[in-house]
Amino acid sequence: MALQPSPRHEKDDRPWWLVVLVLIGIVLAVVIITNDIYTQVFRTVVNGVGITVFVTLVAFVLATVLGLGIALLGLSDSLLLRQIARFYIEIIRGIPILVLLFYIAFVGAPGVVAAYNFLITPLVKAGVTEPILVRDLSLMWRAIIALMIGYSSFIAEIFRAGFQSVDIGQIEAAKSLGLSRYRRFRLVVFPQAIRVIFPPLSNDFVSMVKDSSLVSVLGVADITQMGKVYASGSFRFFETYSIVTYIYLILTIGLSLFLRRIEKKMKQMPRR
Numbered sequence: 001m002a003l004q005p006s007p008r009h010e011k012d013d014r015p016w017w018l019v020v021l022v023l024i025g026i027v028l029a030v031v032i033i034t035n036d037i038y039t040q041v042f043r044t045v046v047n048g049v050g051i052t053v054f055v056t057l058v059a060f061v062l063a064t065v066l067g068l069g070i071a072l073l074g075l076s077d078s079l080l081l082r083q084i085a086r087f088y089i090e091i092i093r094g095i096p097i098l099v100l101l102f103y104i105a106f107v108g109a110p111g112v113v114a115a116y117n118f119l120i121t122p123l124v125k126a127g128v129t130e131p132i133l134v135r136d137l138s139l140m141w142r143a144i145i146a147l148m149i150g151y152s153s154f155i156a157e158i159f160r161a162g163f164q165s166v167d168i169g170q171i172e173a174a175k176s177l178g179l180s181r182y183r184r185f186r187l188v189v190f191p192q193a194i195r196v197i198f199p200p201l202s203n204d205f206v207s208m209v210k211d212s213s214l215v216s217v218l219g220v221a222d223i224t225q226m227g228k229v230y231a232s233g234s235f236r237f238f239e240t241y242s243i244v245t246y247i248y249l250i251l252t253i254g255l256s257l258f259l260r261r262i263e264k265k266m267k268q269m270p271r272r
Contacts, residue, residue, distance in 0.1 A: 021253065028246055041230060041243045048226035049247065055140065055222065056212045059147035060205055066148060067155030074160055085156070092153035097146070098214055104146040105218055109137045143215035151208060155201065162197035163189055195266055202259035206252050213248070223247055 032038045074085035092100070117124070117131040124131055166189050174184040216225035223244055231240040 018257075021249075025246075025250070028242075032243070032246075037236065037239055038243065041227075041236060041239050044230045045223055045227045045240065045243050045247060048221055048223040049251075051140070051220060052209070052212050052222040052251070055144055055147070055215055055220070056205075056209050059144045059212070060151065060208050062144070062148040063151040063155055063208075064201070066152040068159050070152060070156035071159035071163065074156065075163060089153045089156055092149060093157075095150070097150045097211055098217070100150045101143060101146040101214055101217065104149065105139065105142040108145075109142050110134050113137065139218040140215070140220045143218055143220055147208060147211065147215075150211075151204060154204060158197055158200045158204070159193075162193035165196045166192045198266060199263055202256075202263065205259070206256055209252050209255065210248065 032042045070085050070088055073081045074089070076082055076085075095103075113132055113134050113136075120129060120131070123129045170188055170192075171184060174188045179187065212222060213224040215222055216228060219225065227240045227244040231237045234240070
């Protein structure tokens with residue numbers, strides 16, 4: 001049987017770890033401000049924050065939409081659709097994100113370009129348009145697509161587990177009231193399932209912030225890539241990767257605390 005913390009322990013369980021982290025963060029901030037080397041490294045590396053945030057947000061939104069679609073296919077009445085969804089999830093979930101990144105960037109993108117150029121061959125011959133080149137596909141968008149595909153399989157499983165956690169009796173009651181499938185999903189299933197879905201989904205969001213660093217292998221100018229370029233030119237590896245770690249911790253811990261706060265508010269909301 002799992003041990004549950006007593007009310008006294010929950011009351012005394014103050015976030016001292018966060019206090020320690022804040023103090024360490026303040027000390028490092030003072031070092032960055034007062035030390036010229038750390039200041040220069042920080043100014044260089046921080047230029048990649050915008051790309052990291054953009055890649056993470058866009059890839060996660062797309063992965064969530066795709067994952068929701070795959071989850072709904074997996075819960076379909078059609079055996080074929082369920083098998084297609086399961087095939088997609090098992091295949092994508094078994095491929096490391098880095099391998100998927102390389103595959104999409106250097107195999108998938110050229111394949112898409114070749115297929116597109118083949119389809120528009122009559123238009124090219126007629127002088128209506130011109131074929132596109134592989135380099136016309138941005139490496140950043142190839143990375144976003146790879147992250148989207150890689151995370152969509154995990155998110156699909158999160159949605160599936162959340163939807164199946166809703167009591168079947170409530171769904172049957174909604175059917176007896178004559179609600180359509182869409183209205184049952186919107187009014188009965190989703191409001192209850194989101195309480196189960198949100199915590200693991202927010203964890204995946206934080207994980208994607210970290211995994212977005214993998215796009216640096218394609219030369220995308222995110223935080224990691226900016227640090228890699230600076231370190232290779234200055235040989236200040238300790239200072240550079242200390243700053244890179246510092247920035248990622250600010251992003252991930254700050255995001256975790258924000259999402260945890262939302263999760264607590266959701267738990268306090270009255271159930272329908």
